[in-house]
Amino acid sequence: MTGARLDTLARLQGAIDRLESGTTELVRRVPLGHADADATLQGGLALGALHEVFCDGRHGAAATGFVAGLARRLAEQRFLLWIRSDFSARENGELAMEGFAELGLDPRRLVVVRAHDAESALRASADALACNGLGAVVTELWGEIRAFDLVASRKLTLAAMQSGVTALMLRISAMPQASTAETRWVVRAAHSPPIEGWGAPVLETSLIRNRHGQTGRWIMEWNCDVCRFREPQTHPRPLAAAVADRSHRTEIAGPERRLAG
Numbered sequence: 225m226t227g228a229r230l231d232t233l234a235r236l237q238g239a240i241d242r243l244e245s246g247t248t249e250l251v252r253r254v255p256l257g258h259a260d261a262d263a264t265l266q267g268g269l270a271l272g273a274l275h276e277v278f279c280d281g282r283h284g285a286a287a288t289g290f291v292a293g294l295a296r297r298l299a300e301q302r303f304l305l306w307i308r309s310d311f312s313a314r315e316n317g318e319l320a321m322e323g324f325a326e327l328g329l330d331p332r333r334l335v336v337v338r339a340h341d342a343e344s345a346l347r348a349s350a351d352a353l354a355c356n357g358l359g360a361v362v363t364e365l366w367g368e369i370r371a372f373d374l375v376a377s378r379k380l381t382l383a384a385m386q387s388g389v390t391a392l393m394l395r396i397s398a399m400p401q402a403s404t405a406e407t408r409w410v411v412r413a414a415h416s417p418p419i420e421g422w423g424a425p426v427l428e429t430s431l432i433r434n435r436h437g438q439t440g441r442w443i444m445e446w447n448c449d450v451c452r453f454r455e456p457q458t459h460p461r462p463l464a465a466a467v468a469d470r471s472h473r474t475e476i477a478g479p480e481r482r483l484a485g
Contacts, residue, residue, distance in 0.1 A: 257452030272388040273406035281397040286413035299359025312366035328451040342369045353383035364394040377403035408433035
């Protein structure tokens, strides 16, 4: 074995040791905008790491929207690569560029790659993470995937650490398993407040794994105008102004009751 290969193996082993011991230096983070979630994440989502988002098949659209929001926060104005297996595209439907635009993402900076199977998708993800010109790489897989094991997740984590590009793994109709992910989320659609017309997406998010902190559960609303998550708005509708010709504290008299005589 040549000296160069030994040096490479030693560097990778050192990175793995730092990752598993939790001593990775100077982790850069991007805030999500939701105050409680950012506090639990010690400032936001870690860059140059692997993050997993899980959901069941009924909530695929909600989880896709959550990942899109995370990717928008992480990528900012850089290009975003979204890798999908063919089976996921058939089961979850095609990605709508109009929908991404309504969420605040620029479709011109989104590149979608269709992979023949999960193995091809994972290989493409590892290759894409080596390109430090990308803002984030999303890998979307449907169902239980044997190819995505602890070794595969470690490969993606190391690639993300070396390039600084964040990896987002969207797992639909799959159960969480052991991996090197920095965070792991479970996402469901939440009840939106009654409102006429188009309302902001509201999601039930559970952080079930956080390598360096606490976990938690939050109801998050995605603000499409400023591209940030936030607490759901208490008053989705404008409040009526006070009546001009009397005090707004005037009590409304109830119906007169007739006493039985």
